[in-house]
Amino acid sequence: MTTAQDIKTIKKLIIDTVKPSNAGHITSSFSVAEILYAIYKVADITPQNIADKIRDRVIISKEHCRLAQVAILGYLGMVNTEDLKNYCKDGEHLGHDMYNIVCPQFAAVDVASGSLGHGLSVSAGLAMATPDKQIYCLCGDGEFQEGSMWEAALFIRQHNLKNLTIIVDRNYMQIDNWTKNIIDSSSHLKEQFIAFGFDVIECDGHDVQALITSLKKKSSKPKCIIANTIKGKGIEFLLKTRGFAMFHHSGLNKEEFIQVYEAIKND
Amino acid sequence: MTNMEYYAQWLSDLIKKDKNVYLLIIDGWENYLFDKNKDDMTDEQKSRIINMGISEQNAVGFAAGLALGGKKVYVFMFAAFLTSRAAEQIKLDVTYNNADVTFIGIHGGVTGPRIAGYSHWALEDIATLNGYPNIKIFAPSNNEQEIKACLKYSVEHKGPVYIRLENPGINVIKTEQKVQIGKLSFLRFHRNPQFIIISYGEMTNKIIPFLEKLDKMKYRYIFCSAFSLKPFDYDGFAKILKRNIPIIALEEHSRYGGLCSIVAEEIASSNTNVHFKSINVSNQLFNSVYASDSSIYYLFNGNPIEQILSAIETKTNFCEKTFRFIKRKIDHRDRLCICYTLLGIPVLTKKILKNNDISYYVFGIKILRKKCKV
Numbered sequence: 001m002t003t004a005q006d007i008k009t010i011k012k013l014i015i016d017t018v019k020p021s022n023a024g025h026i027t028s029s030f031s032v033a034e035i036l037y038a039i040y041k042v043a044d045i046t047p048q049n050i051a052d053k054i055r056d057r058v059i060i061s062k063e064h065c066r067l068a069q070v071a072i073l074g075y076l077g078m079v080n081t082e083d084l085k086n087y088c089k090d091g092e093h094l095g096h097d098m099y100n101i102v103c104p105q106f107a108a109v110d111v112a113s114g115s116l117g118h119g120l121s122v123s124a125g126l127a128m129a130t131p132d133k134q135i136y137c138l139c140g141d142g143e144f145q146e147g148s149m150w151e152a153a154l155f156i157r158q159h160n161l162k163n164l165t166i167i168v169d170r171n172y173m174q175i176d177n178w179t180k181n182i183i184d185s186s187s188h189l190k191e192q193f194i195a196f197g198f199d200v201i202e203c204d205g206h207d208v209q210a211l212i213t214s215l216k217k218k219s220s221k222p223k224c225i226i227a228n229t230i231k232g233k234g235i236e237f238l239l240k241t242r243g244f245a246m247f248h249h250s251g252l253n254k255e256e257f258i259q260v261y262e263a264i265k266n267d
Numbered sequence: 268m269t270n271m272e273y274y275a276q277w278l279s280d281l282i283k284k285d286k287n288v289y290l291l292i293i294d295g296w297e298n299y300l301f302d303k304n305k306d307d308m309t310d311e312q313k314s315r316i317i318n319m320g321i322s323e324q325n326a327v328g329f330a331a332g333l334a335l336g337g338k339k340v341y342v343f344m345f346a347a348f349l350t351s352r353a354a355e356q357i358k359l360d361v362t363y364n365n366a367d368v369t370f371i372g373i374h375g376g377v378t379g380p381r382i383a384g385y386s387h388w389a390l391e392d393i394a395t396l397n398g399y400p401n402i403k404i405f406a407p408s409n410n411e412q413e414i415k416a417c418l419k420y421s422v423e424h425k426g427p428v429y430i431r432l433e434n435p436g437i438n439v440i441k442t443e444q445k446v447q448i449g450k451l452s453f454l455r456f457h458r459n460p461q462f463i464i465i466s467y468g469e470m471t472n473k474i475i476p477f478l479e480k481l482d483k484m485k486y487r488y489i490f491c492s493a494f495s496l497k498p499f500d501y502d503g504f505a506k507i508l509k510r511n512i513p514i515i516a517l518e519e520h521s522r523y524g525g526l527c528s529i530v531a532e533e534i535a536s537s538n539t540n541v542h543f544k545s546i547n548v549s550n551q552l553f554n555s556v557y558a559s560d561s562s563i564y565y566l567f568n569g570n571p572i573e574q575i576l577s578a579i580e581t582k583t584n585f586c587e588k589t590f591r592f593i594k595r596k597i598d599h600r601d602r603l604c605i606c607y608t609l610l611g612i613p614v615l616t617k618k619i620l621k622n623n624d625i626s627y628y629v630f631g632i633k634i635l636r637k638k639c640k641v
Contacts, residue, residue, distance in 0.1 A: 053337050099363055111335060115359055121325045122360055125332015148356075151325035159317075 003208045006075070007033055011234070011264045013071040013084070015257070022251035023088040025096075026260075027232030029068035031171045031205075032138060035227050036065070036072050038211035039136045039167065047077050050108040056133050057110045057126050061119025062140035062169065064249070066096055069109065078108040117146030120166065124156050127164040135164045136215075141186040142174035156222050157197040165215060166198070166224040169205060171231040175248045189226055198224040205229035234267040235260050270409050271300060271435035274371060277418055278341055279304035282312050289333055290316045291326050293344035296373070300343075319344075327353040327368075331360035334367040339422075346372025346389035346431060347379070354395055361427050362399040368428075369421040375406065375431035376468065376519025377548060377561040384557070389431075390548050393496060394524020396429050404497040405448075406431040406468040411439050412446045413494045420448045433469040433519065440472065449498040451507075457487035462579050463507055464490045466517040467526055473562060474517060477571040486579075499529055508533065513542040515578045519562050522547045544578030 001009075010033055018024040036058070043056040060069055070087070073079040083105065086092035093103035097114035111126075113119040123137035143149060156164055172179050172186045179186045193200045199219040203210040205227030214225045232238060232247065238256065239247045252260060268276070279301060282288050292301070297318045305313055319326035323344065330340045342349070349372050350357070361368050372392055374380065379387035396404055403424065407413035421428045446452045454471065455478065466474060471492045478490060489507060493499065508514070516530045527545035534543050548565045558564030567574045
C-alpha cells in the first residue's frame, strides 16, 4: 500500500472513530495525520515494546490531535481498532485526555497533556531520563503563546537534549481565528528557534517523505521541525460553513459526514 | 543543624547512594544549600543535581518527564511558587500520571523570608494539593522523627509526595518520639482532658511554650500532631472525637482546605456536638504587616493563650462557670464527687479524692443552690 493510500485509510479511520459519539477534533487531526504517520514510521515503537518504560516516545503536546494518534496507533496495530469505536463515549477511557495508569490497554499513548504548554517540559524530562532513546514532541503553533513552552525550549538548549525532536504543526490557526489576528506565534517560529540555538528544519507537513527525511537527519543540537500544514487538510470547506470555533472542535451532521468521506476518497 | 541543612544533607546522601535519584532546585537554593555537600561528590552525582533556573512550570513538567522515564525525582523550591505558579503542571503532569516526584516546598505558611514579604508565603498550598489525586501531603515540624518518617516514606513510595518545610532556618530537634505516617502523633496526653489541640508543622513546636503556661494553670488536654495530612488518621481522630470535648485546630494556612477544614468536616459528619475552634490565617487578618513572629501575629492576633482559652470557655456551662469561680476546672470525677456530696455520703467523695479537701465541693454546691433560688 502506498503512503497516500495509508493516509487516506487513516483519515477514514479518524472519521469512523468520531462517528459513534460525534465528538472529536477532526480538523486538528487532519492537520497532523501525515506528521504522526511519519513519526511512527521513524520511531522504534512496535506492538511488542509498547508496554516498556524505556523506549522511544511520542508526546502529543497539542492534545486535541489525540484522535489522529489513536487512529494511527489503531492502523499500526498498537491499539485495538474495536476500542476506537468507544472514542469519547459515556463510561469509556478513550478520549481527549488519557492516562496510561488508568487504562493500560492504551500503553502506546505516552503522556496525557490535555492542557496546552505541558508536553515540551515533560518531553525534556523523558529525554534526559532516557538519553539513548528518541523523544518526539508534537506541538501546535498556537501553543507557543504559552510561556512554559519557551521555558522548556531554553532548558532543552541549555542541556543540549539532542535526542529530543520538536515537531511544530504550523497551520497558522487557533480556535478563534488565524494566529496573526490574535497573537502571532506562528510566523517567526523559525527565527525564534534558530535564536534559541536549535537545529531548525522547515518542511511541508503533508509530505510524508520530507517529514521522514527531516526526522532522520542527525544533528549535534536539539532539533525543531517546523511542518507547514493546513488545518483540516482536504475538508477546508467546513471552515466556510462553520466558522473558526466550530471548525476546530465540533462534530458533523449527516450531510457533512457524507461530504467528508467523499473528500477523503477524492483527495 | 537547621531544618534546611538537614534536608540538604539527607538529599545529598540519597544522591550518593541511589543512581536513579535526581534533584531539581530552583534558582536561589543551590549554592546556599548544596555547595557544602557537593565536595565529596563525583561528577556524575553532581550532574544529577540540576538547577532549573527561574522556571517553576518547566521544572515541574521536567520532573514529571524524568519520573515517567523511570527516575526518582526530588524538587526543592518555594512552596508558594510551586503550588501556585506550577499548580497545573503538578495536577496534570505529576498527579494524574502518578509520577514518582517528591516536592519539598520551602517557606510553607507565614514563614517566608522577611526580606521578601508575603508574596513568598504559602497559605493555600495544602488546600491546592488536597484537590489533586494520588499525591501524599506531609507537613513535619522540626522534630527529627517526623522529618525522617516523611523522607523515608518518599523513598519507598512510588508516586507524588509533597513535604511542606516551613521555617528552614530553625534547628532540628532530636527526639525519641515514635511517629508513623498516616497516624496522629500524641505529644501530650493528660488524663481526663478538657480539650484537644491538633496542629502540624512548625506550629507544634511554636505552641509548646504557651502550652507550658496552660500546664501551670492546671489545664488538662490532648495535644497531637497531624503532620500526615494526606493520608490523614481518620480512625485516630474519630477516637478522640468520641471524648466530646472542645477541639482546637491550629495551622499556618488559610482557613479553607487545610487541617481546619479536615477536622471541621469530620466533626460535621460525626454525630457529636463538639465545640470546634479553628485558629489559622483568616482572610480578614491578612495584611502586609511585617511581624517579628508572623505566625503568632497572624494566627493568634498576638495572644495564643487567650485564643485557646476562649475556645474552651464557650463550651463551659453554668455549673462549670460556678466552679471556675473557685478556680477549679470540672471533670467527670468532680461530677461524681458532687453527686456523692449531694446524696450525703461524703465518705465516698473522700475516697475518690484521697485526703484532698472536699470543702470546695460543698462551697460550690452552696453557690449553685443560691444561684438556682435567684
